[in-house]
Amino acid sequence: MITIHGAQHRFCDGVTRRSFLEVGGLALGRLSLPELLRAESASGSVRSEKAIIMIYLPGGPPHQDLFDLKPDAPSEIRGELKPIPTNVPGVQVCELLPRLARIMDKLVVIRSIVGGVDDHSAFLCVTGRRKQGQPQGGWPELGSVLSHLRGPAHPAVPPFVNLAPKMQHAPYNAGHFGFLGMAYAPFRPEGEARSTMALDGITLERLGERTRLLAAFDRFRRGADAGGLMEGMDAFHRQAFGVLTSSRLVEALDLGREDPRTLERYGRGTDRHQGDGAPRLMEQFLLARRLVEAGVRCVTVSFSFWDWHGGCFRNARENLPALDQGVSALVEDLHERGLEKEVVVVVWGEFGRTPRINKDAGRDHWPKVSCALLAGGGLRTGQVIGSTDRHAAEAKDRPVHFQEVFATLYHALGLDPLRTTVRDYSGRPHYLAEGHEPIREVV
DSSP states (O other): OOEEOTTTOOOOSSOOTTTOOOOSTTSTTSOOHHHHHHHHHHTTOOOOOOEEEEEEOTTOOOGGGTTOOOTTSOHHHHOSOOEEEOSSTTOEEETTOHHHHHTGGGEEEEEEEEOOOSOOOSHHHHHSSOSTTOOTTOOOOHHHHHHHHHOOSBTTBOSEEEOOOOOSSGGGGOOOOGGGOGGGOOBOOOGGGGGGSEEOSOOHHHHHHHHHHHHHHHHHHHTTOTTOOOOSSOHHHHHHHHHHHOOHHHHHTOGGGSOHHHHHHHOOOOOSBOTTSOBOOTHHHHHHHHHHHHTOSEEEEEOSOOOOSSOHHHHHHHHHHHHHHHHHHHHHHHHHTTOTTTEEEEEEOSOEEOSSOOTTSOOOEETTOEEEEEEETTOOOSEEEOEEOTTSOSEEEOOEEHHHHHHHHHHHTTOOTTTOEEEOTTSOEEESSTTOOOOTTTO
């Protein structure tokens, strides 16, 4: 984003790549927007309109209280919540998820996610990888990989947007462009930044004069540029200019343009952070839909706080109805807009919770098995993948690895996870999913 003040004639203050889009070469020593766009193009990206919305639940939701209830287990295992039928015969979910139950034919429930680690972090959910043994620079997150391989779908819209606010527990903010480089970092329209995405008090003619000035700086820099990357007002500066002069992204972030009935359907949340996690902000679900419609390839959302070591069922009654409303509204909206094959949705957390309820009526960390919800992307929905034992402690059949889910996501976006590679700093290629195929039951 950028603020161009009228009478003061100055550019962004407090500039960071994740919060602002810089115009160009005046930012000596930092990557400018044209350079970022140039780097994206250099990846040989292929255009596609498909997109992904990832909804991360910080803290690890209790799988046995969402999609894998065990009503016949002892009370210290099954807890207080009861299962209800869905519109898919034989499939049940928690009684606090009635909206999702009504659209189960549009969903895929995975009850047997494995490969987790006891680490309160978004890293596994956004990269599909473990932190240990990373190549130099680190593993890039999903949105950065898509930015690198696909590039922008629209010249005025960034390919990767992260809607998550900064959370108190730093690892919940984990996720990085990794060895792909800063060119593929997410665009973060957080806080007051949305209101700064406009040309305030400056005409397009005046902006044009400034771009010509930037071109002069580029010519000055070109003499020291052995690689010849700076070539004046090339296509990348024109693309940067397009971002600043287009209202496409600003309009996508403006919920005031939505029908009040749509806003009501998604619900109103709170911007108060839950625990050390994220706010229970319902508007994020609607913003995610608007952004993918505008051309964003990957939108990540962090929703509420799920580390319930105490008061598990009290917290469930507070949080599950909101999750139920937000996700069901998003999935139904995508279908009604004809986007169910173009946009894939995934909902999950970093691990599950202990089968046995503790003395504080909570459940503790349990990386052995967890759950996930998929929708859209042309996947074969209306089914449950995998099962757990009678206490929801271990995957009983069809364990599904985190990397299999990522392979499925890449496949839904038209990428072959077993053949497509990205290269690290040393030039070593890495497959998108190391040895894991897409989930065969859904593709």
